[in-house]
Amino acid sequence: MEVSSESGPPTHGRCIVKRRMEAVERSLRMSGCELGLLSRPDGSANFLQGATSVLAGVYGPAEIKVSKEMHDKATVEVMVRPKVGLPAIQEKSQEQLIRETCESVINGTLHPRTSITIVLQIINDDGSLLSCCLNAACMALIDAGIPMRGLFCAVTCALPVEDLLIVDPNLKEQKESRAVLTIAMESMEKKVLTVSSRGTYSAEEFQQCVGAAWVSASDIFQFYKDSVKRKFSKS
Amino acid sequence: MDDTDSDDAVGEVVLPGDVLVLSSKAEDSLPSTSRARVVCGPGLTPHGDNLLVIKCGVVKRRDPATYWVDSQQKRRNTRCRAAEHKITAGILPGPTGTRRWRSTEGDRRTTTLELENDAGLCAMVKGDHVIGIVIGQFEDIFKVDVGGSDQASLSFLAFEGATKKNRPNVKVSLLLNLVAMILTPQNDIVQELMNLFPFEMVVGMNGRIWVKAQTMQQTLIVASLLEACEYLTAAQRKETFAKFSDSM
Numbered sequence: 001m002e003v004s005s006e007s008g009p010p011t012h013g014r015c016i017v018k019r020r021m022e023a024v025e026r027s028l029r030m031s032g033c034e035l036g037l038l039s040r041p042d043g044s045a046n047f048l049q050g051a052t053s054v055l056a057g058v059y060g061p062a063e064i065k066v067s068k069e070m071h072d073k074a075t076v077e078v079m080v081r082p083k084v085g086l087p088a089i090q091e092k093s094q095e096q097l098i099r100e101t102c103e104s105v106i107n108g109t110l111h112p113r114t115s116i117t118i119v120l121q122i123i124n125d126d127g128s129l130l131s132c133c134l135n136a137a138c139m140a141l142i143d144a145g146i147p148m149r150g151l152f153c154a155v156t157c158a159l160p161v162e163d164l165l166i167v168d169p170n171l172k173e174q175k176e177s178r179a180v181l182t183i184a185m186e187s188m189e190k191k192v193l194t195v196s197s198r199g200t201y202s203a204e205e206f207q208q209c210v211g212a213a214w215v216s217a218s219d220i221f222q223f224y225k226d227s228v229k230r231k232f233s234k235s
Numbered sequence: 236m237d238d239t240d241s242d243d244a245v246g247e248v249v250l251p252g253d254v255l256v257l258s259s260k261a262e263d264s265l266p267s268t269s270r271a272r273v274v275c276g277p278g279l280t281p282h283g284d285n286l287l288v289i290k291c292g293v294v295k296r297r298d299p300a301t302y303w304v305d306s307q308q309k310r311r312n313t314r315c316r317a318a319e320h321k322i323t324a325g326i327l328p329g330p331t332g333t334r335r336w337r338s339t340e341g342d343r344r345t346t347t348l349e350l351e352n353d354a355g356l357c358a359m360v361k362g363d364h365v366i367g368i369v370i371g372q373f374e375d376i377f378k379v380d381v382g383g384s385d386q387a388s389l390s391f392l393a394f395e396g397a398t399k400k401n402r403p404n405v406k407v408s409l410l411l412n413l414v415a416m417i418l419t420p421q422n423d424i425v426q427e428l429m430n431l432f433p434f435e436m437v438v439g440m441n442g443r444i445w446v447k448a449q450t451m452q453q454t455l456i457v458a459s460l461l462e463a464c465e466y467l468t469a470a471q472r473k474e475t476f477a478k479f480s481d482s483m
Binding site: 148 | 248250251252278280287289290291292293306
């Protein structure tokens with residue numbers, strides 16, 4: 001896998017790895033990221049994985065209602081806005097997952113009694129939506145200058161048939177799979193932060209998904225770094 | 236994520252999670268008695284013997300061993316306006332539009348300036364040394380406006396020599412340095428200002444500067460000069476200062 005930072009949108013992620021990792025057929029989904037494109041929030045990012053696109057905005061550290069205030073740390077709130085309609089149960093469950101992932105890296109004790117609000121607007125869903133949301137949230141947090149212990153990234157893996165693992169699947173591949181896993185990792189020790197899964201898979205397959213996510217995570221972190229460098233070179 | 240030598244990292248873009256390894260070569264060249272104390276500025280936090288980056292930005296360094304991350308953080312000014320009527324507010328014309336200044340009623344010789352970036356006040360974090368204005372007194376605490384998202388509360392026992400019986404005499408709209416040790420900038424601007432006339436100055440991490448000179452007029456001169464400096468080059472600044480010292 002390679003990341004091109006100089007010209008064109010950089011790529012990361014998509015690889016198809018056969019079981020036992022001997023046969024490697026890797027194709028990458030094009031990916032792009034734009035930072036600070038919104039003026040009202042303190043930080044914003046538009047993250048693209050293939051045709052999947054999520055726009056994230058971060059507000060904070062800001063004032064908070066007394067009822068939600070925590071005296072020793074910042075309160076993290078996440079709002080997921082679907083492309084059409086109002087947030088439903090699925091979005092609420094995603095919000096909780098994203099919030100807990102973000103809380104684990106945000107250094108909230110530096111801003112006690114404040115709120116950090118992350119708003120994620122889904123622009124288009126072409127598979128791997130949850131990982132795209134998490135990656136967009138991380139980039140927006142970086143852009144907002146929220147103190148963090150480290151970064152995190154998420155990788156979605158799909159298991160369509162025996163002996164096949166697709167990293168960063170599109171919507172069609174995701175629908176045809178018997179299991180879909182989203183794995184979030186932090187950058188300091190490359191440890192797993194969050195796992196969200198649907199469908200049936202064996203313990204061995206789970207380990208392979210974590211392995212594939214681990215490989216892709218380095219590329220995503222490099223992509224983060226390139227995006228941030230580009231932002232600072234502009235200004 | 237990345238371990239970089241702290242001196243090599245200066246001027247480079249870093250991301251949260253990066254570790255700056257304090258260079259051993261610099262320490263070896265010094266005798267152990269005079270080893271420089273490393274000062275860890277905004278965006279960095281101690282991490283064992285090294286520094287951990289917690290904000291994205293460009294690493295900056297100042298001798299002997301002060302490191303910080305210059306991030307482009309923007310934060311709106313969400314200051315409590317409840318005490319505005321107690322504080323004399325005014326407008327000073329600046330080179331790029333107007334800027335607010337506020338002075339306390341109690342002592343007409345002092346002025347606070349609020350430094351704002353494009354989006355508002357600089358964001359401060361726990362542990363920063365700040366300048367605050369008392370906006371209210373409750374049973375045994377003072378509410379202090381430090382220009383942050385919420386008011387700070389300060390126990391009256393925090394004052395030197397205060398006991399339960401001997402309450403400190405702190406009036407509403409009084410200025411406070413919330414921590415005894417404050418930042419004392421020793422840069423060219425301050426040095427040149429010192430040559431004009433004597434004044435006292437305190438800089439807080441929340442972007443407030445407190446100035447006191449012999450007269451209100453002199454205080455305001457210092458305040459407007461400081462504000463003007465933001466948009467002047469070193470040469471223009473020297474010229475302006477020279478003009479001032481001639482006219483006085």
